Amino acid sequence: MGGHIPTLDDLGDVRGKRVLVRTDFNVPMENGAITDDFRIRAALPTINWLTEHGATVVTASHLGRPKGAPNPKYSMDAVRARLAELAPGVELLENLRFDPGEEGNDPAFVARLVDGIDAYVDDAFGAAHRAHASIVGPPQTLPSAMGLLLQKEVEVLLGLRNDPKHPFVAVLGGAKISDKLGVVEALLGVVDSLVVGGAMCFTFLAAQGHRIGDSLFEPDQVDTCRRLLSGATEQGKTIHLPDDIVGVDADGNYATFGNELPDGAKGFDIGPGTAAAFSDVIMDARTVFWNGPMGMFEDDRFAAGTRTVAQAMADTKAFTVVGGGDSAAALAQFGLDDDVDHVSTGGGASLELLELGDLPGLEALRKAPNA
Numbered sequence: 001m002g003g004h005i006p007t008l009d010d011l012g013d014v015r016g017k018r019v020l021v022r023t024d025f026n027v028p029m030e031n032g033a034i035t036d037d038f039r040i041r042a043a044l045p046t047i048n049w050l051t052e053h054g055a056t057v058v059t060a061s062h063l064g065r066p067k068g069a070p071n072p073k074y075s076m077d078a079v080r081a082r083l084a085e086l087a088p089g090v091e092l093l094e095n096l097r098f099d100p101g102e103e104g105n106d107p108a109f110v111a112r113l114v115d116g117i118d119a120y121v122d123d124a125f126g127a128a129h130r131a132h133a134s135i136v137g138p139p140q141t142l143p144s145a146m147g148l149l150l151q152k153e154v155e156v157l158l159g160l161r162n163d164p165k166h167p168f169v170a171v172l173g174g175a176k177i178s179d180k181l182g183v184v185e186a187l188l189g190v191v192d193s194l195v196v197g198g199a200m201c202f203t204f205l206a207a208q209g210h211r212i213g214d215s216l217f218e219p220d221q222v223d224t225c226r227r228l229l230s231g232a233t234e235q236g237k238t239i240h241l242p243d244d245i246v247g248v249d250a251d252g253n254y255a256t257f258g259n260e261l262p263d264g265a266k267g268f269d270i271g272p273g274t275a276a277a278f279s280d281v282i283m284d285a286r287t288v289f290w291n292g293p294m295g296m297f298e299d300d301r302f303a304a305g306t307r308t309v310a311q312a313m314a315d316t317k318a319f320t321v322v323g324g325g326d327s328a329a330a331l332a333q334f335g336l337d338d339d340v341d342h343v344s345t346g347g348g349a350s351l352e353l354l355e356l357g358d359l360p361g362l363e364a365l366r367k368a369p370n371a
C-alpha cells in the first residue's frame, strides 16, 4: 500500500495517442443478447474523457469463462454493437480470455496487447483483484492511469475501510460463506455491527447450536463462525442473526419457522420479523455496506427479505454502498438502484479491497513509469 496511483491527468497529453482501456464489459447475457448494459454505461465517463482529449480509444474486456479458447458463445459482438451505439468510433478487442495468456499473465500476450498502444487506462474494477495479463501487464511499460470508474470505486471502498461514519453496519448474505469469511473477519475490525442473512446465516445459526434442517450450510466453516461470534462479543460488536426464517417444510410446502428448523425443512429467506429488525439496524446506521441477498430472491416467494433490506438501504439517511453482482441485480429488480449512494461494479473485487485494502491492479498502476 501507499504510493501514488496515477489518474487520467497523470497521463499527460493524450492527443493523437492510442489508449488501451481495460474495461469490465462482463455483462449478463441471455441467448446472445445483453440483459443489462450497466457495465458498458459505467465505462463511458472514462471513454468520453479520453476522446474529448483527442485520444483514440481501444477497449478490451473479458466476457464469461471461455477458459483460454475462442468460443462463439462468449464473443464480444453484442457488446461491440451496444458500445457502437453509446460511444461511436471506439474499438473493442475480442474477448481477452479467448487466449490462455490473459489468465496466465503471459508476457508474450502482454506484448501483443500493448503493440501500437501509447498509454493504458484500467477502468475494470470488477477484474482488478486478478493478476491477469491485461490488468498487471501494460503498466510495466506504458504510462498508465486508473479510469474514473476505478477511481470512484477505490475512493468509496477505501473510505469505508479507513474512515467510516459510525455506526457502521455491514449486511451480508448470499450463498457461499467460505468466500466471504475473510471479509467478515476484516469487517469486524471496522464495523459496529454485522447483519447476516442469506444462506450464509445457517452456518452461523448451526454454530450457535440451532437446528437448521436441510438448509444450505458449510459444515467445515462452523468452527470459524463460532470463533467469529465469540470474537465479536469480546470486541463489543453485535452479529445480528435471523430469529425467523421462511422456506419449505419436509413436504416442500411454503412455511414460516422460528430459528429452529425441523428435519427436512429448508430455509430460503429471512422471516418478516427478522427483515423488520434488520431494516431498523440499517435505518439507525450512518454507513451501510451490503453484500449478498437475504434469500433466494429470484423466486418471488423468497424475495421479501431482500426487498425489505433493499428498501431500508434506499430509505436510510446513512451513506450506502452495495457490492456484489446478485445484490446489485436485486436492487435493480426492485427499482431501487438509484436510491443508494454507490453500487459497486465489482463483487469479488469490492470484498477483496475491503478485506485487504489493496488489489493487484492498483499495485501495478502504482509501479507505472509515470506514477
Ligand code: ADP
Residues within 6 Å of the ligand: 173, 174, 175, 176, 197, 198, 199, 200, 216, 267, 268, 269, 291, 292, 293, 294, 295, 296, 297, 298, 323, 324, 325, 326, 327, 328, 347
Ligand atoms: P453477490 O453476487 O451479491 O455477492 P452471492 O453470489 O454470494 O451474492 O449469492 C447470491 C445467491 O445466493 C443468489 O442466487 C440467491 O438465490 C442465493 N441465496 C441466498 N440465500 C439463499 C438461501 N437461503 N438458500 C439458497 N440460496 C440462497
Ligand code: MG
Residues within 6 Å of the ligand: 324, 325, 326, 347
Ligand atoms: Mg453472485
